[in-house]
Amino acid sequence: MSAMKDDHLDGFPGEARREPMIPLGQPPRTRRELWGRKLLWIGVWLVFLSSPVQDLISGDHSIGGTVAGWLGLAVFVALYLSLLFRNMGERPYPTKLIGVLIGSMAVLATVLGLTLGSAWLGLYCYVSVACGMVLPLRWAFWTIPATGATLLLVGLRTDEDEALNLLLLVLLIGFAMTGVSQLVRTTVELREARATVAQLAANEERLRLARDLHDLLGHSLSLITLKSELAGRMLPDHPDKAARQVADIEQVSRQALVDVREAVTGYRRPRLAAELAGAQVALTAAGIIARIPAEPDQDGVPEDTESALAWALREAITNVVRHSGAARCTIDLVRRQTLDGPALELSVEDDGSGGSGGSGKGPGNGLTGLTERLEKVGGTLEAGRVKHGFRLTARVPAGPVADVGSGS
Secondary structure, eight states: OGGGTTTBTTTSTTOOOOOOSSOTTSOOSSHHHHHHHHHHHHHGGGGGGHHHHHHHHTTOSOHHHHHHHHHHHHHHHHHHHHHHHHHTSSSOOOHHHHHHHHHHHHHHHHHHHHHHOGGGTTHHHHHHHHHHHHSOHHHHHHHHHHHHHHHHHHHHHSOHHHHHHHHHHHHHHHHHHHHHHHHHHHHHHHHHHHHHHHHHHHHHHHHHHHHHHHHHHHHHHHHHHHHHHHHHHHTTTOHHHHHHHHHHHHHHHHHHHHHHHHHHHHHHSOOHHHHHHHHHHHHHHTTOEEEOOSSOOOTTOOHHHHHHHHHHHHHHHHHIIIIIOOSEEEEEEEEEEETTEEEEEEEEEEOOSSBSSOSSSSOOHHHHHHHHHHHHTTOEEEEEEETTEEEEEEEEESSOOOOGGGTO
């Protein structure tokens, strides 16, 4: 893949792929990025503090009331931020402490609302958000309505209309946070499950490799050992028979070496289905919207031909991710009838501003290598700019390459 480092960006000096400040769908890579995500997520809801702040700034309260209001607001915000920051981290508060913190927030909201007026009723929105985000689902389903009921009771003493206006918002925002909380938990569980599946797949592959090597070499090495012992016993009295045993040992050793090489070649040969799955993961991780065929039709395609097509897909996706600056990428795999017979055509098209054809003075090294690889199996490669991006098309025979000299 490094051979294509001149692709896409050649001819566009100084241009680089602009990654979003917060990559969607990816876990935070640094502590700074983690805190940035938390601040962005939690800071959205701080808009409801505008009414209490304006009420304190207006000067409608005594000095003691204003000081008490600022102090109460600071404590309330500290409880809210502490609760959500810890809950969104790796070490959340214990359940009992969470209950105490949410209860303290509810008490503060009630006291401030009763003493300072209806401008403080918006604090119940934070109580509802906290209930929906950090409490278990069975508890959130009754604490959120309880928060709304408390809001109405306080509103009867301050401003009933304002309380009724906020009631629907408090209920909706609380239950919406339960959905968000479940989504976050599911995402974390899926990420852990994917890591577990990947580990199990790696373990299974190691076991398969061990089984294959045992099957390939176990018999051959046992035979070599047996014949070596036999040749050693024959050597003093029957050197001619010992020589035949040594010749057999050489033949078995050479065959074992051939078997190992074929096995290693099979392990190293990329598979098209695996490359399509890898392309989906790579494009999604890069924030690129991908459209990929679910079940590719590979019937009748020889292994070498499939391998060449898989290499083409790998190189193309690497370029799209690293250099294209694309927002979308479409992968198509279709069968076509050509003058030379049935063919399997792979096309990778992106809407990026870069290119994959090298520096403009000729094809890049990666494209040259792909062309040579495809030509060995009777395939062709086409790559170039299209109306809204760049397209790479690899075409290979859908059946064994005919031997022209044999008259077939």
